[in-house]
Amino acid sequence: MPGNIRSVSFVWVVLVCLLFCSRLTSVGAAPICANAQSGCHVLSLANLFDRVIQHSARTHGISNDLHSEFEQYFLPSKNHIGRVSRNCHTSSILTPNGKDNAQRMAREELTEVILKLLVAWRDPLWHFHQSMARHHDFNNFSSNKALEMSDMVHELRQGVEKVAEKMQVLGIISNTLSSLSSPEASLPSDSADWRLMKDFDLLYCLRRDSNKVQNYLKILKCRIVPEHGC
């Protein structure tokens, strides 16, 4: 009998432990929607949007910090605004410049604009990182930020592509975006101007473009899935 009691109590303890452990793990983990589960779509799109917007905000923040640091170290002798606005390599991309324009723009177009911008920055950022590594004036902190910037823009682009995919699947936008698989072709041939830009100008352009991306994403999100923080 004592053996029976012991075995029973042991089994009971094991069951209780399993119950609690499963509860703990279940509390921590949020349910993940599989690809084709019905009733799960809208929520996951908002979630995706939130994540992408958070990422773009972080990107913009870092670019801002980089730009300020650059200004600290290399205060330009004169105002560069006039110069820069002509020299941004993404100036050729047509982007909405006002709230009304952005709101009036079609979703597909807006998404396309975002992706174009992100794609255009892939190479310049990589080269920027290389040049940062060579510059000994900058401290490691800035060079890490520069490297981080390259990765972040890359991830942001992937995230936006995912969002676009999801929207296409849900039928929110039409399938005209499929042509964006290689948007490099859409860039004008003089996109190599960025190689002529100085680092500071590049940072200025990056800051501006990251802000554009953030804004457009937010507008898109509040138009399509307005819940949770619009």
Place this chain on the structure above:
Amino acid sequence: MAVLSSSSNLLLLLLMSSLDWLSTPGFALLMGHQRVTSPAPLEPHITECISRDQATFQCWWSQGNYHNLSSPGALRLFYIKKDSPTSEWKECPEYVHSNRMCFFDVTHTSVWIAYCMQLRSQENITYFNEEDCFTVENIVRPDPPVSLNWTLLSISLSGLNYDVMVNWEPPPSADVGAGWMRIEYEIQYRARNTTKWEALEMQPQTQQTIFGLHIGKEYEVHIRCRMQAFTKFGEFSDSIFIHVTEVPNKDSTFPLTLVLAFVGIVGILILIMLIVVSQQHRLMVILLPPVPAPKIKGIDPEMLKKGKLNELNFIPSGGMGGMPTYAADFYQDEPWVEFIEVDAEDADTGEKEENQGSDTQRLLDLPQPVSHHMNIGFSNAVSYPDDDSGRASCYDPDLPDQDTLMLMATLLPGQPEDREASLDVVKKGPAPERGERPLVQTQTGGPQTWVNTDFYAQVSNVMPSGGVVLSPGQQLRIQESTSGAEEETQKKGKEHKGDEDSEEDKVKELQFQLLVVDPEGGSYTTESNARQIGTPPSSTIPGEGYQTIHPQPAETKPAATAEDNQSPYILPDSPQSQLFAPVADYTVVQEVDSQHSLLLNPPPRQSPPPCLPQHPLKALPAMPVGYITPDLLGNLSP
């Protein structure tokens, strides 16, 4: 001297002009930078450009020291939007002369495009600074949040501190709903009559908790906001005041709950203690179960303690370990077999074997006191059925009373009596049995043939010459003893006499084997001899594992000739049973009549020898002692 003074004046003039030149508001309006307070600029200049909602913006200017230009309209503001290489300077779309402000509405505002501002006087004198260029997103300063209010969140247990939840609404001018502006808020609070503001962490939610405010103090709270990842804050909102006075109720309830909790815990502890104390023994049993004492079936530890090894009950089969029940059934009719086996597995087996061997010889040839072994055998046999049935526990004395013993003996053919009875029988040793040679019969066939037969007899006495005196009139007993002895001898033969053993074994494997024990030499006659002796009178039935040998005088003669004058064998159902003195120990129940009395010795029938095996009990002599009366019937266990 004059030259020096003039040069010094020139120098001074130069210095002053350079100072003037330096004091231009060049870097005052740098993009993204705070306005640098410089000594009063002399030129008309743009003071500030601010956007509230990132869709419109305003620019203020000042005439500086040019007081003649202070009249409205004296200075004009021009801007250029650098969205294309061919852009031109345009004039302010909307003047607010009272404020010296230019308002750019939505149509004239483009975000992310560089604007440059310049002032022109009526005479087309341009006052332009390159640092007055900006992009709209960088000049955004949101309006302060509205509807600021607070609610009491909690008061600490000590009653000295409290927490407050402050919430507000985003500024209406900022289009947060469309996502056009992402704002983060900063709350600042201070106690009254202090100068330093405490700032909480910036966060984008429209509510925040202020922890650790002191009861009784009055606090002032205001809020401001800015665009995320930008540096320019908007204006502060109007302050609100928080004041919480003491709440006396809380203190009284606090200790009461503590006291109740304490009392409850103490009561539970007392209960547990009571339970533990009262159920001590049971708990001990559960927690520390007693180790079971070793228990061997058939062995009474009390007997072991007393040292009476002889009286130990051995399991008839397989020795000291577990007793398989099948073995019991198998050898139920053959207690002698078990008897020998157990003896063989005793502690000093070798010695015992030798003893048994010599004892066997003595048993058969010499009437030496082998009662020891016989007793053991008897006791063993007696105890053997006890293991199977009827006993209350293994520790009960295994010596049943006389009556039941007799009953058992009578009911179960082959069960010898109590050892005292056997002893008596042995000691009876009737003289007429002397000179008879016991014929030991063993069974070699299957057990089923033994069920209906009784082929054992009880040894009444052992002849000094080695013969075994069997009880008269009890063919069973005779067969018993003889068979038992035979088995004994068989076993001994196995272990000690190789050739003879093998012969015996071989013989055993065949059907029925008669063994005539040589009372003198202790040797065994072979089967041929036995057959010679036994076969003529009886017809051997090969199929059967049993052959009956009629104890006819004719048969005994050849045996007598072979050995000494001792009767070679005894048959269970031969009329020769009359030769033997009636043994009053036990008999076999033949029938049960209508009055529930057991008929032990039905009238013997003359039956042909072949039929004898089927009716082995019919030739039993009348045994008055063996009758069972109805009152004794009650002692029988069904």
